[in-house]
Amino acid sequence: MKIEQDRVVRFHYSVAEAGKDAIENSKEAGQPISILFGRGQIIPGLEKAMEGHEAGDSFKAAVTAAEAYGERRDGLTQRIPKKHFGVQRLVAGMQVVLNTNHGPRAVVIEKVGMSVVDVDLNHPMAGKDLEFDIEIVDVREATEEELAHGHVHGEGGHEH
Ligand code: ZN
Numbered sequence: 001m002k003i004e005q006d007r008v009v010r011f012h013y014s015v016a017e018a019g020k021d022a023i024e025n026s027k028e029a030g031q032p033i034s035i036l037f038g039r040g041q042i043i044p045g046l047e048k049a050m051e052g053h054e055a056g057d058s059f060k061a062a063v064t065a066a067e068a069y070g071e072r073r074d075g076l077t078q079r080i081p082k083k084h085f086g087v088q089r090l091v092a093g094m095q096v097v098l099n100t101n102h103g104p105r106a107v108v109i110e111k112v113g114m115s116v117v118d119v120d121l122n123h124p125m126a127g128k129d130l131e132f133d134i135e136i137v138d139v140r141e142a143t144e145e146e147l148a149h150g151h152v153h154g155e156g157g158h159e160h
Pocket residue numbers: 145146149151153158160
């Protein structure tokens with residue numbers, strides 16, 4: 001079964017900045033990722049690269065920054081009280097996850113002061129061309145319920 005709009009796709013991936021070692025690898029985390037295809041649950045460039053593939057396919061996909069996490073934007077530095085970072089030792093260049101009103105957000109530490117921390121709110125992978133290694137594990141039709149909810153149920157998906 002080919003990957004197309006509104007099918008459920010399970011896949012393994014690893015992602016690297018172009019020409020560098022992998023940053024993330026779903027096999028290390030153990031479980032493949034499940035998505036409802038064509039709903040923007042993964043970056044646009046990867047969705048394009050996956051379309052039409054089927055279970056068992058392995059392939060590489062080069063995705064430009066614009067089709068991945070977007071270009072870096074200037075002026076996204078924000079000063080945040082240190083108490084929001086918990087007890088971990090903070091170092092410039094470190095990537096941390098902040099809990100915001102809009103949910104968890106990955107940010108990069110720019111500068112650590114006595115009581116405040118400057119962070120860069122650009123996505124850590126913004127402005128970077130990425131290379132993916134993709135392995136399609138499984139492709140199936142979504143259920144009516146999954147289509148109505150807009151997400152995958154069962155293995156690798158929501159349980160509710
Ligand atoms: Zn649901």
